[in-house]
Amino acid sequence: MSTPVAAVTGANRGIGRAITVTLAAGGFTVAASARDPASLDGTVTEAAEAGGTAVPLACDVRDETSVAKMAAEAEALGPVHTVVANAGVAGPTLALHEITLADWRDTLATDLDGVFLTFRAFIPGMIERRGGSLIAISSMTGKRPLHGRTPYAAAKMGVIGLVRTLATELGPHHIRVNAVCPGPVAGPRMEQVIRNQATIRGITEEQARAALTEASPLGRMVEAAEVAQACAYLASDGSAAVTGEDLNVTAGVVMY
Numbered sequence: 001m002s003t004p005v006a007a008v009t010g011a012n013r014g015i016g017r018a019i020t021v022t023l024a025a026g027g028f029t030v031a032a033s034a035r036d037p038a039s040l041d042g043t044v045t046e047a048a049e050a051g052g053t054a055v056p057l058a059c060d061v062r063d064e065t066s067v068a069k070m071a072a073e074a075e076a077l078g079p080v081h082t083v084v085a086n087a088g089v090a091g092p093t094l095a096l097h098e099i100t101l102a103d104w105r106d107t108l109a110t111d112l113d114g115v116f117l118t119f120r121a122f123i124p125g126m127i128e129r130r131g132g133s134l135i136a137i138s139s140m141t142g143k144r145p146l147h148g149r150t151p152y153a154a155a156k157m158g159v160i161g162l163v164r165t166l167a168t169e170l171g172p173h174h175i176r177v178n179a180v181c182p183g184p185v186a187g188p189r190m191e192q193v194i195r196n197q198a199t200i201r202g203i204t205e206e207q208a209r210a211a212l213t214e215a216s217p218l219g220r221m222v223e224a225a226e227v228a229q230a231c232a233y234l235a236s237d238g239s240a241a242v243t244g245e246d247l248n249v250t251a252g253v254v255m256y
Contacts, residue, residue, distance in 0.1 A: 022239040
């Protein structure tokens with residue numbers, strides 16, 4: 001039996017790296033992509049240290065041709081069973097009337113169009129093979145407000161709508177489509193979010209951080225590895241009856 005293949009976008013750091021390493025450790029050959037393939041060196045090394053294989057590929061999820069090329073290279077490794085559309089940007093932290101159209105469009109092009117293009121590239125092969133798992137990384141901000149982050153919130157809510165509708169389209173082909181909605185994930189990117197929230201809301205960084213942790217019944221942030229484990233579940237046969245879901249990994253900050 002051939003080794004199953006998974007494709008992960010935005011695999012060079014943070015959640016994407018954790019997802020890649022977890023899937024590789026779980027037996028997948030992972031086509032790990034990022035705009036700059038050289039930035040994937042750490043991911044490839046970590047996957048190998050975990051006993052798995054990650055193959056670095058170039059992909060700009062905003063570009064249709066780039067995504068198609070990545071998908072073809074991933075399929076060359078073997079039939080792709082799981083796709084994790086993870087690549088994304090934070091977008092601006094500003095009042096809506098201060099956001100430029102260019103920044104608005106760039107956020108949606110990456111965070112929403114990127115999911116569309118990534119999934120679209122792999123769906124024909126999955127339909128032909130009559131099976132597969134498509135996983136989009138949304139956010140708890142797709143379900144609740146985050147001050148000054150309207151483009152990001154709009155994109156992440158759009159991802160949930162895409163997932164639910166696509167699940168109904170692809171169900172007859174035995175293809176499952178789900179979203180994972182992380183809460184505040186500890187790391188450099190979240191530290192920047194905290195700094196930006198403090199600035200736009202006129203509070204201290206300590207207050208901005210507390211607003212995130214105090215909203216959690218567990219009183220903490222989320223680890224990237226915990227988001228990765230949710231993706232591993234959705235890639236597995238153990239989730240065979242799960243489709244059209246938006247799975248929260250928020251330490252209880254969001255329960256709907």
